[in-house]
Amino acid sequence: MKELSLHILDIIQNSITAKSSFIKIKIIEDLVNDTYCIEIEDDGIGMDEELLKKVLDPFVTTRTTRKVGLGLPLFQASAIQCDGSFEIRSKLGTGTFVRAMFRHSHIDRPPLGNMADTIITCIMANSSIDYFYEHYFKNNKFIFNTREVKEKIEELPITDLSVINWLKEYIKESLCVLVKT
């Protein structure tokens, strides 16, 4: 994929399919150790060991289990190509955890892309799911939590156009500020 955010969106779609109610996205940009780490954790139905073994095999997944697709193998290949690593853990009934590590300065590392749009797309896809997005850059962090947003806006639905537009700008600007510091 051209952008890391597209991989993230793809993984979150798996989480949504797996009936998650809370999805955590964590990005850690560590310039000292030159790593770019992306973690996605959900509380969905999870996978048994047999399926877990298969999800990184593009053939088994594209042929028999529609809901997984080629997303995980492509994300894995992208990370490994950038001197990184890939890890997936899952437990039936508990949830799934995915971590992709890239070398931050690797010339083939895709840019992050538009995280504001990614988060908004996820909220619109299913507004009853809560998202917790934390992004670390050097010693600074940005945290976005839909639970907090929902508390603040009270009766207004989070998918209300005025809320969505405000959130999109808010995430976009906060990330701009984060990487400038």
Next chain:
Amino acid sequence: MYKIEKLIENLQLEIVSKNIDITDMNMSGVYIGDLLSWVMGNIKPGDAWITIQTHVNIVAVAALGDASCIIIPENAEIDESTIQKSEEQDIPIFRSNLTAYELACKISRLVDKK
């Protein structure tokens, strides 16, 4: 439609997946791309696909997109698992010392002549 056998002969391609019978195989066009997700969305059935990627995922992408064959340019190293999978899936892999651009130019001349 252009016969794959003729393509190999004219471009002097190295046959990497040896256990595939290519006698009746044809290609209808050519697609060049290395970003697998992009190729998945844009390759057309029957295309010969030229890519510098050699990971086993290319066979999955070729299978999904119904590519007729995969051509690896610039003599790039190919994973053994990729070759095995291509034989299992009946999608032949060929290799050339030419660049993707040079291959495309030559194929264009061949197909036009016909």
